[in-house]
Amino acid sequence: MLAFVNFYLIPGLVLGAIYALSAIGLSLIYGVMRFAHFAHGDLMALGAYVALAASTGLGISVWASIPFAAAATIPAALVADALFYARLRRSLPAVLLISSFGVALMLRALIYLFFGPTPLTFPRPIVPPLVFEGVRIQARHIWIILGAALCAFILHLLLSRTRAGRAMRAMSDDPDLARISGVATAAVIRLTWVIAAVLVAVAGVFLGLDTQLQPVMGFNVLLASFAAAILGGIGRPWGAAFGGVILGLAEECSTYPLRDGAPLLEPTYKSAVAFVVLIATLLLRPQGLFRGMI
Amino acid sequence: MTARADPPALSVSGVTKRFGGFVALDCVSLEVSEGSITGLIGPNGAGKSTLFAIIAGFLPPDGGTIRLRGEDVTGEPPWRLHARGLARTFQIPRLFSRMTVLENLMVAAPNQSGERLPAPWLARRQIRREEEALRARALGVLERLNLARHAEAPASALSGGQKKLVELGRALMSGASVILLDEPAAGVNRTLLREIAEIIAALNREEGITFLVIEHDLDLVADLCTRVWCLAEGRVIAAGSIGEVRNDPQVAEAYLGMTFDVH
Ligand SMILES: Nc1ncnc2c1ncn2[C@@H]1O[C@H](COP(=O)(O)OP(=O)(O)OP(=O)(O)O)[C@@H](O)[C@H]1O
Ligand SMILES: [Mg+2]
Secondary structure (H helix, E strand, O other), rough: HOOOHHHHHHHHHHHHHHHHHHHHHHHHHHHHHHHOOHHHHHHHHHHHHHHHHHHHHHHOOHHHHHHHHHHHHHHHHHHHHHHHHHOOOOOOHHHHHHHHHHHHHHHHHHHHHHHHHOEOOOOOOOOOEEEEEEEEEHHHHHHHHHHHHHHHHHHHHHHHHHHHHHHHHHHHHHHHHHHHOOOOHHHHHHHHHHHHHHHHHHHHHHHHHHHOOOOOHHHHHHHHHHHHHHHOOOOOHHHHHHHHHHHHHHHHHHHOOEOOOOOOOOHHHHHHHHHHHHHHHHOOOOOOOOOOOO | OOOOOOOEEEEEEEEEEEEEOOOEEEEEEEEEEOOEEEEEOOOOOOHHHHHHHHOOOOOOEEEEEEEEEEEEOOOOOOOHHHHOOOOEEOOOHHHHHEEEEEHHHHOOOOOOOOOOOOOOOHHHHHHHHHHHHHHHHHHHHHHHOHHHOOOOOOOOOOOOHHHHHHHHHHHHHHOOOOEEEEEOOOOOOOOHHHHHHHHHHHHHHOOOOEEEEEEOOOHHHHHHHEEEEEOOOOOOEEEEEEHHHHHHHHHHHHHHOOOOOOO
8 A cells, every 4th residue: 555655646646746737738728729739848848958957057956947947938938929829820720739839849959959869857966755654755746746736726816816817717718709808818818828838837847857858858748738638628727737637647557566466557558548548538528527628 | 060969879871781692781870879778670680680790890891881979980890899888798698608707797897907917926915906896896787787696606507688687797897888789688587577678777877878779579679768770671661769660661561470569
């Protein structure tokens, strides 16, 4: 039982927290702009690498470098929107999706250019895990889980208690009605990018802390993030957060040795879990667990 | 020099609209005087809703002009007309279905800061104060519409008639001074119908809001409207008081098969 908590539950929650942060942004972007943002993973990687540069360059802690990560992802998202997505706003969602794929490649090329293909790690001291009654957890994992929860809580306050948040929800509910009722749609779109970029920067730093930094790190978790967003009902940030946690847990638990010692699923196939969840959701409940928009 | 009268709140002149070869509106002209409740009647398919869509900027006309208080606003997009104080309701009510009734109203309030949204991480005190003021105003409007007890209900849970009232509430929140109502009483039970009529009359009397109302229930039109325009097959066929319009032989013909009990 303890082994399950230590080796499956806690890593699952950590991965789930990262998926959740990324999936919330995808869901918000889909809700407000109605397209699948394929550059989200590479935006995440950009955030992680800029945090790495800031923490090594300035000698600050990784946590303190998160604002630097966001300071890179926010303008990157806004510029991509202004240069590419804004012009295509009236075209088919597939066209926007493909243009975001192009942006993804550009971002990744930038990362290769400045940081090279070799995996890097955040400077972090090797510390023994904290132990509570046999439950062993790395301090950084506690911070990742709490940090993601805090982000979700702040987002909740923003969406439910502020005029800007209401405008965002109105726009994802009925964009035409929002526009004709005088909602400042251009401002809502900008705000959506800012929020999604902050969340994905945090997710990138967390992912880098949990594993290592590679140019494809974000792209590797993109499928799982989409699966989480769709599982939770695309366009519903809470569903996406929930879907992220479920998916993180499912992925980690998929290798649990249930059949006398042999893992349920070989670890190399772990990333297929997201695929299976995605396909099963689309087949069985395409609207997602919480009735999304498709 | 002749003394110039104030321009009508709304004037439509020579508006034409074609859908392919079908002429939905054929050189329609009408006026809605300031502070009035004006009726727009006519059989199904006459073009009434199409005319609303054109007035409110949802559809471009193929010809003609729309003037709001004398100013030519033809072809302006809906949000600009909305900002000028012209609001409409839809024949099939359209609300933000995933938001509460109260939030539906709060979203409709004009944005003081224009195109910019207040930065949520700045000036928290001020944001909270504005939020509270906005909430109080929305609750006041709901009170007025007898919907206060549904404030926290999701908009999708309301009955058809209540949804129409929420649409009216959204128009009020936006500060509209000219409101187009598309069949406010259709499919509404008798009690709610009376209530809706009283609310419209009170808003007109107390706030001076001008209404143009599409309605099939001619008794309601008779109660509310001082002046009535009748549209049939895309043309204005009669105008005047409800008594005059009801007695017009052309109107009777347009409504062939429908009987009027003239008071
Ligand atoms: N977008 C459109 N494309 C083609 N025809 C249309 C369109 N909108 C309306 N029409 C046609 O124009 C005519 C007028 O429609 P409109 O909805 O304005 O009628 P109405 O007077 O509001 O009728 P009702 O009382 O039934 O609501 C109808 O014959 C309708 O089929
Ligand atoms: Mg109609």
